Amino acid sequence: MSFTVRNFAVAGLVAMLALLPLYVFAGGNPFLLTLFTRILILAIAATSLNLIMGYGGMVSFGHAAFIGTGGYAVGILAQEGIASGFVQWPVAIAVSALIALVIGALSLRTRGVYFIMITLGLAQVLYYFASGLDRYGGDDGLTIYKRSEFFRGLNLSSKTTFYYVCFVVLLLVIALVWRLVNSRFGLVIQGSRSNDRRMQALGFPTVRYRLVCFVIAGAICGLAGALLANHTEFISPAMMHWTRSGDLIVMVVLGGLGALFGPLIGAVALLVFEESLPILIKQIGTPLIGSAAAQASEYWQIVLGPLLLLIVLFARGGIDGLLKGVRRG
């Protein structure tokens, strides 16, 4: 680890996330804890997307399907009276992995835009499947009355405990991705992104490697879905709407494609931006244009859209790339 601005920024961000509950405990706005729990969960999902998209070059436009799968696994088990997290979470991971296996096996036959679209299409199939689950709320969704139960002393209903569970899971996931991409397996995946034909000529069955990578990403994202269902205590097909998949792509690219902490940075940036922009417009605008600013703050997405465009055009490495550009000395 070298002492670059980027590494300081990442370390600072992680330290801040670790200390956030203390700040809230000391009298900070309790909404922050809820917001950042959500951010951590989405960062887990985005990290798994980064594994296939950033390192593997597989642009999946249906990644939210696995969030939904994990969420529904928890929701359905809870509805049927199985509240133990020791059952719920492994099931969420296993079912997501299984679905990722099917989706991956079908879509890895294609490349490029066809891959983007077939993952989107198969995610839509799951979306409509969830809407058809009449017993579990159909279109309207399902309320989960009890968060996952573990042993005594780990009570997920406590906001702080749940926050730290998400935080630890995120760190473990990032560590797992780090180990993966620096292993032989990860090198094959990255080699296949750069030049698939050459990797095949070297004798690697790249499709199989990519499929395993896709399944791992799906399983991690399923875990994120299980966490999200616990967080919102509600599941609905909207969790896997295609725009949710788009949001995940935005987080990954905003933070920095193929950067280990990029998805975390992107998730923090996007959600904090989303939450603070309306307030910002109101605060800055009120002295200038008076009460019209309050109205204008409702239309904050009109700023977000062009901002995305600008990031694509001028900051291709995302925030991570910007930080990396600033070296010490």
Add this chain to the structure above:
Amino acid sequence: MLLLIEQILNGLQLGLLLFLLAAGLTLVFGIMDLVNLAHGSLYMIGAYFAATFAALTGSFVFGALLALGATLLVGMAVEVIAMRRLYGRDHLDHVLATFGLILFFNELVRLVWGPAGMNLAIPGWLNTSVQLLPGLQYPAYRLAIIVVALAVALFLYLVVMRTRIGMLIRAGATNREMVSALGVNIKLLYTLVFGLGAALAGLAGLMQAPILTVQIGMGENILILAFVVIIIGGIGSIRGALIAAILVGLIDTIGRSFLPDLLRLFLSSRGASAIAPAISSMLIYILMALVLVVRPRGLFPVSGR
């Protein structure tokens, strides 16, 4: 039997509308190699323009014509301001940038027209039904959609296959460097093609507007369908888009109307009516997955790409 014919006509109508959207998408993709998620926004804008202009002029046809022109201009402006900078970039960049445009257009429409949505009335002279067969009454407006869309498809075919500009479009799709090396103003051609695609999307939007309500986000679901269409048809192929669009329209409509009865043969009536809509929504995506598994580049792959 009469119901089947009616549903086939409905499916044809949906398919032709999808074709109008898909034709623009596939042209833009085939020629500029650009994935444009914001195509659905142009569909929405077309509908909003039509509702506004029809209310202003008091005539559906005038309103529609003005809306077509306005959507064409919006499309060309979008190309000049944003899209032009995206050519030659990664597809992921396209997805992200045009996803941003969707957010922008949705908010813009909310800002300009308000969140409530609008209505566009069917013009009086089309608000009747026509007797096609003894016992088969079909709404004149839906028939008009079929006729207009077929005419546009024919027009598009003639433009692309029989005119000089169409020749350039086809040449650009095959080898753009060569076309620009031969002295064709490729920038202008791209702007025109994008504007044409936008106008086609706007036409689809404004024709669909009286059947559904004009609302924010109306373009998003149908955009996904249009993408399914061009994927099935083979990206860049107009012929593929037409065939796939009609296929998707028919399967979707007929699935929706007959699947509940079909399922009732195996399931309880309550269960069937619960899952039938979900299954019929899935049908076309399953069709797409099957097509791609068998032919990874669609039914009519464009050669040379």
